[in-house]
Amino acid sequence: MPNDSWSRLELARFLRSRRERIDPRTFGLPVGSRRRTPGLRREEVAMLAGLGPTWYAYLEQGRKIQPSPQVLESLAQVLRLSEDERRYLHRLANGDDEWPRRPDDAPAAEAVLRQLVERGSAYLYPSYATDHRGDLLAWNRAATEWYADFGKLPVSERNLLRWMLTAPEARERLVDWERTAREVAARWRVQSVLWPGDPALQMRVNEFHNLSPEFAAWWRNHEVLEHRSHIRRLSHPRYGLWSFRVVIMRVAGFPRHFVESHIRVDPSNMQNIPSTLD
Structure with missing residues (x-):
């Protein structure tokens, strides 16, 4: 290959x-x-x-x-x-290395995901769609409220991990910033192996190494995680600290794309939920 x-x-x-x-x-x-x-x-x-x-x-x-x-x-x-x-x-x-042989499904996937996420904007909790690089393709109003207004960023900077690594507000919104960003990087590493023929993904790796010493250190540790449901704690200036279960879904026919929807977790049920990387 x-x-x-x-x-x-x-x-x-x-x-x-x-x-x-x-x-x-x-x-x-x-x-x-x-x-x-x-x-x-x-x-x-x-x-x-x-x-x-x-x-x-x-x-x-x-x-x-x-x-x-x-x-x-x-x-x-x-x-x-x-x-x-x-x-x-x-x-x-x-x-x-399946990248060169799979058809470019990005345009069709983006259209479907935008309809799925944006038309569900009445959903009370954050929801967004990304590709295998972590590039944000669509998000609802709640994601803008709890994370950031990604639409105001240049297209080249609309990447979830990039936002976590570089945006000052990310460290304010993500209660366990280091753990959360580290886990996203570990999931991202798995994608880099699934799609090794994608030059844009490798460019992201190089970009994040230059932007973040934390990312460079995590990458050297070779930590890996599959995409699965996990707990994330977010802090909002008006609503305070909420805990969410992030449910990650794939859309049939689009193997490189994910939808991540948040479901609020009752704090009384949090005590026995471990960190993914602990």
């Missing part, structure tokens, strides 16, 4: 980042003054996963080798990967 080398390098970086976060004592391995590598050594991962040390070293070097699903599952267990991280690992190793 055209972006095979990119996927191999990303796989190598991801494996190393997950290896370095594992405490060797988890597996009863000694931790002494001679250990210069944070976390597990390459040869230790290979041993624990039942792989040859040279073969695994090649995998972390981005060499052109194809791990089997069984090998990937063995690595996922050793590296203590979450379900989202496990899926990400398989996509990096076996995913296909």
Whole structure:
């Protein structure tokens, strides 16, 4: 595939980042003054996963080798990967670059999503539509009220993650700003693997690296999350602090597009809801 080398390098970086976060004592391995590598050594991962040390070293070097699903599952267990991280690992190793072969559905998708979101403007809570890059395509009045008037931004700046990273009011509106932006970046990383052939998405990655040191640090950590329902707390100058469950929906026929609708959560039911990345 055209972006095979990119996927191999990303796989190598991801494996190393997950290896370095594992405490060797988890597996009863000694931790002494001679250990210069944070976390597990390459040869230790290979041993624990039942792989040859040279073969695994090649995998972390981005060499052109194809791990089997069984090998990937063995690595996922050793590296203590979450379900989202496990899926990400398989996509990096076996995913296909579908971008050049899929028709450009953006114009049709935008028309459908605008009707869906804007005609539902009577909906009391925020709702907006984005593409796989996080570019905002449509939003209702409640989104303008709780987030920002995205229509006043230049088209090139109408991106949800960009707004979170650069707009001063984002840090005021998002109660858990760092956690929220970090989780959006983690979901965004999954999209970068699903659509590696999209040059505009890579341009966004470069743009965010230049705009935000926080984003650059999060990106280096290789955190990944799937798109799923989650809790977000917003602060409004008039209404105060509200907690919402953000429900993420895909529109049939448009795999690169999402609708995110907010549903208010009763504060009394919040105590047992964990952070997505905690």
